[in-house]
Amino acid sequence: VTVPTRGIVARLSGVAARVRGVVFRRAADREMDEEIRFHIEMETEKNMRAGMPGHEAHRKALATFGGVERHRETLREARRVPLLEPFWLDVRFGARFLVRDPALALVAALTIALGVGATTTVFSALNTVLIRPLPLLDSNRLVSIQESRSGAVSTGLEGMLIAYGRVQQYRAATASVFESLSAHRLEASFSLRLADATVAVSGALTAGNYFRTLGVQPALGRSYSADDAAEIVISHELWSTHFARDPGVLGQAVGLDGKTVTVVGVAPAGFVGATFVTNHVWVPVGVRSVSLESWDIRMVPVGSLREGVGRAQAAAAVDAAARSIPAEPNTTVRAARVDALSTVAVVGRAEVTGFFALLLGMALLVLLIAAANIAGVMLSRGFARRREMAVRLAIGAGRSRVVRHLLAESLLIFALAGLLGVGLAYLGTAWLAGIPLPPQLPPVLLDLEPDLRVLAFAAVVTGTTGVVFGLVPALKASRPDLVPALKSATAASTAGEGRTRNFFVGAQVSLAVTLLLTGTLFARSLQQGLRADLGFDADGVVAATIDLGAPLDYERERAREFYRALIERVSALPGVQSAALSQYILLSGSRSGGGASRPDAPETGTTNVSVSSVTPRYFETMGIELVAGRGFTDADADGAVPVVVINQTLADRLWPGESPIGRLVQQPWTSQPAEVIGVASEGRYTFVTEEPTPFVFLSYLQVSRPEMAIHVRAPGAEAATLEAVADAVRQLDPNLAIRTPVWIADLVGTGLFPHRFGAQMVGAFGIVGVILAAIGIYGVLSYHVTRRTRELGVRRALGATGARVVRDVTGRGGFIAAVGCLIGMLAGGVLAHVARGFLFGIRPLDPLTFTAVPILLFVISVFASWVPARRASAVAPSEALRMD
Amino acid sequence: VTEPQNSDVVRGTLDLLILKTLSMNPNHGWGICQRIQELSSGILDVNHGSLYPALQRLEHRGWITSWWGTTENNRRAKYYRLTSEGLSGFKREAASWRRYSGMVDRILEAT
Numbered sequence: 002v003t004v005p006t007r008g009i010v011a012r013l014s015g016v017a018a019r020v021r022g023v024v025f026r027r028a029a030d031r032e033m034d035e036e037i038r039f040h041i042e043m044e045t046e047k048n049m050r051a052g053m054p055g056h057e058a059h060r061k062a063l064a065t066f067g068g069v070e071r072h073r074e075t076l077r078e079a080r081r082v083p084l085l086e087p088f089w090l091d092v093r094f095g096a097r098f099l100v101r102d103p104a105l106a107l108v109a110a111l112t113i114a115l116g117v118g119a120t121t122t123v124f125s126a127l128n129t130v131l132i133r134p135l136p137l138l139d140s141n142r143l144v145s146i147q148e149s150r151s152g153a154v155s156t157g158l159e160g161m162l163i164a165y166g167r168v169q170q171y172r173a174a175t176a177s178v179f180e181s182l183s184a185h186r187l188e189a190s191f192s193l194r195l196a197d198a199t200v201a202v203s204g205a206l207t208a209g210n211y212f213r214t215l216g217v218q219p220a221l222g223r224s225y226s227a228d229d230a231a232e233i234v235i236s237h238e239l240w241s242t243h244f245a246r247d248p249g250v251l252g253q254a255v256g257l258d259g260k261t262v263t264v265v266g267v268a269p270a271g272f273v274g275a276t277f278v279t280n281h282v283w284v285p286v287g288v289r290s291v292s293l294e295s296w297d298i299r300m301v302p303v304g305s306l307r308e309g310v311g312r313a314q315a316a317a318a319v320d321a322a323a324r325s326i327p328a329e330p331n332t333t334v335r336a337a338r339v340d341a342l343s344t345v346a347v348v349g350r351a352e353v354t355g356f357f358a359l360l361l362g363m364a365l366l367v368l369l370i371a372a373a374n375i376a377g378v379m380l381s382r383g384f385a386r387r388r389e390m391a392v393r394l395a396i397g398a399g400r401s402r403v404v405r406h407l408l409a410e411s412l413l414i415f416a417l418a419g420l421l422g423v424g425l426a427y428l429g430t431a432w433l434a435g436i437p438l439p440p441q442l443p444p445v446l447l448d449l450e451p452d453l454r455v456l457a458f459a460a461v462v463t464g465t466t467g468v469v470f471g472l473v474p475a476l477k478a479s480r481p482d483l484v485p486a487l488k489s490a491t492a493a494s495t496a497g498e499g500r501t502r503n504f505f506v507g508a509q510v511s512l513a514v515t516l517l518l519t520g521t522l523f524a525r526s527l528q529q530g531l532r533a534d535l536g537f538d539a540d541g542v543v544a545a546t547i548d549l550g551a552p553l554d555y556e557r558e559r560a561r562e563f564y565r566a567l568i569e570r571v572s573a574l575p576g577v578q579s580a581a582l583s584q585y586i587l588l589s590g591s592r593s594g595g596g597a598s599r600p601d602a603p604e605t606g607t608t609n610v611s612v613s614s615v616t617p618r619y620f621e622t623m624g625i626e627l628v629a630g631r632g633f634t635d636a637d638a639d640g641a642v643p644v645v646v647i648n649q650t651l652a653d654r655l656w657p658g659e660s661p662i663g664r665l666v667q668q669p670w671t672s673q674p675a676e677v678i679g680v681a682s683e684g685r686y687t688f689v690t691e692e693p694t695p696f697v698f699l700s701y702l703q704v705s706r707p708e709m710a711i712h713v714r715a716p717g718a719e720a721a722t723l724e725a726v727a728d729a730v731r732q733l734d735p736n737l738a739i740r741t742p743v744w745i746a747d748l749v750g751t752g753l754f755p756h757r758f759g760a761q762m763v764g765a766f767g768i769v770g771v772i773l774a775a776i777g778i779y780g781v782l783s784y785h786v787t788r789r790t791r792e793l794g795v796r797r798a799l800g801a802t803g804a805r806v807v808r809d810v811t812g813r814g815g816f817i818a819a820v821g822c823l824i825g826m827l828a829g830g831v832l833a834h835v836a837r838g839f840l841f842g843i844r845p846l847d848p849l850t851f852t853a854v855p856i857l858l859f860v861i862s863v864f865a866s867w868v869p870a871r872r873a874s875a876v877a878p879s880e881a882l883r884m885d
Numbered sequence: 886v887t888e889p890q891n892s893d894v895v896r897g898t899l900d901l902l903i904l905k906t907l908s909m910n911p912n913h914g915w916g917i918c919q920r921i922q923e924l925s926s927g928i929l930d931v932n933h934g935s936l937y938p939a940l941q942r943l944e945h946r947g948w949i950t951s952w953w954g955t956t957e958n959n960r961r962a963k964y965y966r967l968t969s970e971g972l973s974g975f976k977r978e979a980a981s982w983r984r985y986s987g988m989v990d991r992i993l994e995a996t
Contacts, residue, residue: 010968010970011947014950018945037937040915
């Protein structure tokens, strides 16, 4: 194993020696001379010691050496590296020019660095979330299984999971492709009772074979191996913070959600399992679920592939198995697939990928604007140096040589920009890491720091941009019209050079328009989202989830009694206006759904609806308006006619133009069709940004669920109420704790997190883009005006007014800006169409945005050209004529 | 320029001799020359100048590295030493040289 490494090290040291010889050519020559001199001196001294006179000794030494000059030449010749040397000469040449104008070089590098920094920051986040393998795992071998289902299924997080009973069926049916199939489920909070304290820690419920499947050995002790072992593995961090790294932790009994379990292992430092969440305990699934064959515990299956089994083969086996093993009640599995494990392995990979692709595209636009800006500057410089170029060409320098020098200049600027940009990316990722994530998410472990892949990306992007944008001005500048260029350094501008520069300015304006359009659309989405009519009144409502299912397994009647008592206690709290239960917390991202239809008119078809089971007073607590009929009462219980409240959207779908009150609706949750007793106004249910969704409310007393969320309206007393609710729950059952307490109003903000994030990022990019574009226009027109000072002076002398001159110059800028704006609008329209999934409440071609942004950019552009125009008109004709 | 046949050490052999010398001690160019002459009891008279291209070649191959040091007489000199890659390369080449020269010996001594 060591030999090839040594080979590489040796080769590298050899390469380093060669590069040194080329890059520090003079130093190498000096060293060579010194070495030879030393040799001759030593030899001379030796000869003198042998008795030769000084002069003779020296002559003899030279003769033994055998022609100093000849050997020097051989050595120099051998030091040459075929491609490196001319390249290095170009670089040195370019550097000499840049050093002559360091301010320009620095400003240019900083400008491009903005683009590189933006791009690299976004790629760094994308890398962390989508590409980088999870720590300590062999990502080639590990996959997760996902199903797509129809029927009475939950969507959101819960819907992505697969019942553990079914995972076990998979295990048996896919043994040919998986060496081991395990499963895990993240739990935001376990209550861990230690000797001195009780702490809430995040962790994962896992199948017994979890660590074996992942191929990870605990750093200390062992892993549990049975699904129902009363044992846990703790994280290295928890071991450090709460057990002072005492090896005696092994075998200690701790309390976990009211049960006693034994710590049998400490995970390696940095291990988070097959997720991106900071976990502190790994717990066998049996601790939570009593019946492991049942459907009540849902998990993410994670399997390790057998040696030689590819992902495609595993996918085929999993898909076949999915159809042959029993499905959950009321669901059909349409397909199953395997996915690589990455940070976003379970939920919304497609959305996250799209979101980051969009951000990356925006960042690349910033880079393009910056590069076009600098290309314009280099172009102007190129024309200013026409005479120099012409001289060099005239005395016989090959055009390719001249192009190479100019390109080397650009590449040096880009190389400097790359370094600065990576520095900016470090700042950018630090800023990103500081953005608070929505509180509902489990503690997310995101190490955003750029790694080697990110640095390679930055190098490739910067290099490519540098070559493309350096080549154009270099090619242009290396082809001057020799005769006029030699005659005068400031010959009147030709049409050709103007076109290229106008192109770069127009490109910047259009890219800036595209960027700002997208940024504004995001901002408008956010604004719409914040203003959206939620269909309920979120202010002053808090909620918390209580699970009476496994492991406590309340009987149905006992659960109802518990909840009745809880509502009674909570309603009596000071400041509480009303309290009720609901199966789901609105806007929390969780939902279950199924098909609803009219038994009396099957031809109207089945509508997919979302559903939640609620208690009386829920509508009052949430401030949901009933536009027809009534809400639930205590009488809507078992034995009575099944009833539902539907929302306006469903009413319009199933009974367009009619009153649905008293009509029957067929759905999977009650055994017989239920009577519609009320219609709730339209609202948002799962996400702030969803389309109008048909919704069915069921009566809790008819369709009970063990896990319910208590909702309390207590304006002004939210925090105290949540604490009081937690106390009340503990008093009713000491083994119970509330989960995920939330202020409903916060969920609105959480739901808009991607929009806020997108608006901030793209908005920042847009502003940078606009500033760069304005500088670009200003720069190019200033240069243009300076070049034309004499011509303008002539025109003034011939009677053109100052205003006329201003109008001409500004008009030129305005024309370029107008064309740029139009192209930018086209590009922006295409982009908005692509990104429409991330927009909300506005049309992709939002008229306000598509009017305001181009006008703004146009005005800025005209202003940027008006400033130099003013300057030009202020020059006295006599002065202008005297120039040159 | 013609040189005496007996002192014209062929290029590959010169490399081998340099490696052998350096495998015993790091040394500077002149020192290497002296060692080679000493070890060959003055029979092999290396053309001193041709040593340096050989050293540069070996350095570019990564078999030896160089640094500036001071001699016992406090003179600045460029020193060379073997890299680990150079050491194993030397062993390989030495072995193949022995096989080759052994074979030539056997042929020359055949009766």
